[in-house]
Amino acid sequence: MPALEESLHAVRARIDAAARAAGRDPATVALLAVSKTWPADDVRALTGLGQVDFGENRAQELIGKAAELADLPVRWHFIGQLQRNKAAAVARLGAVVHSVDRTSLAQALGRAGEAAERPVDVLLQVDLGGLEGELGARGGADPAEVPALADAVAELPGLRLRGLMAVAPRGEEPGPAFARLAALAERVRADHPKAGELSAGMSGDLEEAVAAGATIVRVGTALFGRRPLTSPPDTRVTPVTRASGAPG
Template sequence: MTSPADRLQAVRDRIAAAARAAGRDPAEVRLLAVSKTWPADAVRELAALGQADFGENRAQELTGKAAELADLPLRWHFIGQLQRNKAAAVARLGAVVHSVDRLSLARALARVGVETGRPVEVFLQVDLGGPEGELAARGGADPAEVPALADAVAAEEGLALRGLMAVAPRGAAPGPAFGRLAALAQRVRADHPEALDLSAGMSADLEEAVAAGSTLLRVGTALFGTRPLASGQDESHQSHGSQQPG
């Protein structure tokens, strides 16, 4: 079995090679280690190797792990489907929320941002659909609704719009889907120049995501190994029947 250091270096090498192949500076692409279901000790191992950004998809697991690892200067990201009644706990941790797909959730997060005086950084999750182009119903806003949602989020005092996030459709080549996401991101940036980031790409498709302009890759399996997931779940997400990043 390879060591955490070997796995981390292998992923970094893949990212650098993908960036160079796309004519991009590898420094433009950051790595988010998806640590969901893995113990805090696994996070601590990667943190000791210089990895600072970690993603979780359940609020309870995120808050528990953050408390256990409070001695480390980590940057937490929430990548799961977030219920409004859990939004405050996630926001108070200072976590970046990747899965805002509706205004009601955005406003719940914004209230905490106003109360704490620290705007909550958010990504808008986009539903890229399935192989026939239908909406996938795994979380994410309809692409046609994203520009209006971006306008509403950008207007909230307690939020900071970072950009868009999406998961490639199951059963289809990821490249075209990431291309559509990149075009939508460009449209959103035209009105909101601060929305510079694009959260896309996982262990299996990070090269295609980098080629499409991703700035933040959500990688789990390639860093930690295969997770013992229940039937029907993928490597990255498991709540509300949605495919989510990892």
Template sequence: MAGLEENLSAVRARIDAAARAAGRDPATVRLLAVSKTWPAADVRALAALGQVDFGENRVQELLGKAAELDDVALRWHFVGQLQRNKAAAVARTGAVVHSVDRLALVDTLDRAGRSAEAPVEVYVQVDLGGPEGEAAARGGARPDDVPALADAVAGAAGLRLRGLMAVAPRGAEPAPAFARLAALAERVRADHPEADGVSAGMSGDLEAAVAAGATLVRVGTALFGSRPLPCGEFEEHQPRESHR
């Protein structure tokens, strides 16, 4: 508990400092604690410290933790790649979905949202490309396809467009990629003013994301520590994490 409290304070301080350095109000940037692979007890402990937003990247883990922590007022987010046959299960949890990257998923989630208690809140995921402009391995729609995808989400009765999400490409400085994301987000907001969210930045690059206008940063390692690998060893701390 003490370690989690220390880590949470440190991450919040980083966000505040980054926002002030960018001339922004720190209150405009929310922290999403990505708790994948960590037990529900850790989520409960952070919630007791005032953390509200939590993210998972596997459907089964999201469903299990949402059920186990049903007595805690949390806001769940799904940050992994979503298969269409699991969309309804995610919708029933009320989770915000950060990884909508194709029209087929929009249609499936729309149906799920119309059957759920409330529309599914959605971020369109953008592929920011690799260092040489190649497609990223982290998912997302090509930037040229994003406006049409955002239009489809905004026009779906079972969905609510929140904004754009992206992961900085590996092996490159994150600032230029986040600048491209910011420009694209501004273009989307011109047509959909309510889509004012930008989900970007993780443990290693949250400062660059906040400087570019991120409204939600997704942090895992800096809060929970390095995650155990299947072999029982622990992963090394990396400058940037994948959907943490």
């Protein structure tokens, strides 16, 4: 518990310092605690320290934690790739979806929002580029297609367009990438004034994101520590030898 409290204080201090350095009110930057892979008890501990917003990147994990923590005033955010067949379940939780990157997903969420009689708050995920191939790809819509996607989302009664989200590209300084995102966000806001949220910045680059105008920073490692392995560290693998006929 003391470790989480210390980490939360340190992250909030970084956000405050970054905002003041950019001439901004620290209150205009929200902290989204990325709790993916961490137990519900850690979320419970942080809510006791005043943290409200938590992000998950897998629908099943989000659904499970939301059920376990239903007694708490948690505001859930979905920050991963969302399959259309999970849209209804995420919508029923009232989660803010940060990763809308195509019309088909928007339509599925829109139908879910209408069925739940509660519009789903969404952000459009933007691909900021980076190195060619898998190492540079962070997901999202092509920036050139974002204005049209924003228009399409705004027409769906089951959705509320809240802004843009992006991850800094690998192999590039985050500052210029976030500046491109901010310019695109300004263009979208010109047509959709209520789409004022800019979700950008993580543990290693939140200062650059705040300088570019981020209103939400998504922090996991700096709060919780390094994530646990997805499989046990002592998993046994039977060695393959030349005698078995394997190529060498």
